[in-house]
Amino acid sequence: MSKRLLDKVVVITGGTKGIGKGIAYMAAAEGAKVAINGRNEQDGQRVTSEIGERYGTEAIFIKADISREAACKELMDRTVARFGRIDGLVNNAGIFPRGTMVDTAEELFDSIFTVNMKGAFFCSKYAIQQMLKNGGGSIVQIGSTNAYKGAKDLAAYSCSKGAMLTLNRHIAAHYAGYNIRSNWITVGWVASEGEIELHQDHYGRSLEELKELANTHVPSGRMQTPEDMAYGAIFLLSDDASQVTGTELAINGGLGL
Numbered sequence: 001m002s003k004r005l006l007d008k009v010v011v012i013t014g015g016t017k018g019i020g021k022g023i024a025y026m027a028a029a030e031g032a033k034v035a036i037n038g039r040n041e042q043d044g045q046r047v048t049s050e051i052g053e054r055y056g057t058e059a060i061f062i063k064a065d066i067s068r069e070a071a072c073k074e075l076m077d078r079t080v081a082r083f084g085r086i087d088g089l090v091n092n093a094g095i096f097p098r099g100t101m102v103d104t105a106e107e108l109f110d111s112i113f114t115v116n117m118k119g120a121f122f123c124s125k126y127a128i129q130q131m132l133k134n135g136g137g138s139i140v141q142i143g144s145t146n147a148y149k150g151a152k153d154l155a156a157y158s159c160s161k162g163a164m165l166t167l168n169r170h171i172a173a174h175y176a177g178y179n180i181r182s183n184w185i186t187v188g189w190v191a192s193e194g195e196i197e198l199h200q201d202h203y204g205r206s207l208e209e210l211k212e213l214a215n216t217h218v219p220s221g222r223m224q225t226p227e228d229m230a231y232g233a234i235f236l237l238s239d240d241a242s243q244v245t246g247t248e249l250a251i252n253g254g255l256g257l
Helices: 018-029 041-055 069-083 106-133 155-178 193-203 207-217 226-237
Strands: 009-012 033-038 059-063 088-091 137-142 180-187 248-251
Touching: 009 018, 009 069, 018 033, 018 041, 018 088, 018 226, 033 041, 033 069, 041 059, 059 069, 069 106, 088 106, 088 226, 106 137, 106 155, 106 180, 137 155, 137 226, 155 180, 180 226, 226 248
Parallel strands: 009 033, 009 088, 033 059, 088 137, 137 180, 180 248
Antiparallel strands: none
């Protein structure tokens, strides 16, 4: 690794599994100090321990429910208390329970938006406050092909990601003058723990059946991996992307085009 994130401090929400964990490992390999967030203490401690053992860099786990504004502030405050600054934020945490528009209840809608959109908004708010103090930073919004229309049974999730895309453009337009960048990754079909569990429990599909299904729908011929997303995120977090803001980086194997 070229250590493109050497001595940078990066916060990753939903960093204990799937895409978030993949980004956390690669950020650490590139020299970053990493603060990961999640709800499961055991998973969080396992990831931070593995980061220390593999890459010899510092990593902390901060348990927080980012559907609450106060928790978003606490996440950033505790990161700064430990590492002194915030250079990067990856808004990765998200939930995607199924529901068409006609059968989505208000409770389901609210639960999706409070995590996916409210969490991203307030994490960005408090990260930007810290980035203003240290002369800039980079935010990466982990998006989805569903933001542009969405699967029929992901109505509320799709709308939450569409709102997140607007958040990305808003930050990019209004904070570029402060050397604060925001970029979006259009995630394709990733075999994350949550996706595997959903297909097993909801549809009765094995991992191999899921991959076979995805491979027939993804133009590139395979599902994407957390590492595929991490390569893009590391570039956007790094100084190599110092003039990149407001972009939509599609890492989706052509899905949704």
